[in-house]
Amino acid sequence: MAGHIIHVHTTIPAPPEQVWDVITDVAHADQVLRSVSDTEVLTEGAYGVGTAWREKRTLFGHHGPEQLHVVEAEAPVRTVVEAEVGDDVIRTAYRLTPAGPDRHSTRLAMTTTVEMSHRSAMSRAMWAVFGGFSYDHSRKVLEHDLEDIEAEACRRATAAG
Template sequence: MDHQTSLTQHISAPADKVWAVISDIPGSAATLSGIDSIQMLSTGPYAEGTRWKETRTMMGRAETVELWVSQCEPPSTGRAGSTTVKALRGGADYTTRFSLAERDGGIDLTVTFGVEVLKPTRASKLMMAVLGPIGMRITRKALARDLREIAAKAESL
């Protein structure tokens, strides 16, 4: 990936409760303060292929992006679970992976976010070199807030 960041939050809740929060796409706008609204594009439970539009305000601008689940491994006996969400926007491939790992009677939830320019040009390479680190710092702050809010919700269930 061209730019990538990873953060981990310990959550004092079992894997099934953490999974219930991260897989509740229709309820995510109520859980995560960074999400303005959700529009579901598919029906059924959270699974590979689940699609939705998510509107977030970042740097004072509302942006709506279509996302989908590209990989889904719910927690089960002996496995804490993981899921990957993708988006394509502006010639870039965005990947967000949530991984759950049991630790100290709870779960370490790690989110890894990355962006890859699909057909890089000189101009896009220059822009990523200059603006990429700034964008990743802003994204890292938003992801840290999301993790704290996921933890608070899972711990309250």
């Protein structure tokens, strides 16, 4: 049972490869995303399926550390990360599409889903009543993530150029 699905998107004035580098730089997520207060990479090697890390953030009413791992990665087009938080599974998909007349911009779309199939009937009923508050806050967090990704991609593009 999906509790909430949030879609957010923006167009970033940087090429997909630059945006991909920001999204997949999980070691520095706490320096890029204002919603993340701490990051610890748990696996070695380049970003790809199986990459795992722990971060502290608040999303869908969950506060504190959560462990994430990459379940799909197709550079620089799409990646999907997943976290099990309590009885829920939170899954975020990032899709990067070249945009603009010169195709040097990127349309970044994020879809975040919270799967609640393991919750009790009472917990699902409580979510139905009070989940809207969490949804609104989580949407704002994801919109801020897009702003932060854009700012960092533009900063890196300027530093490289």
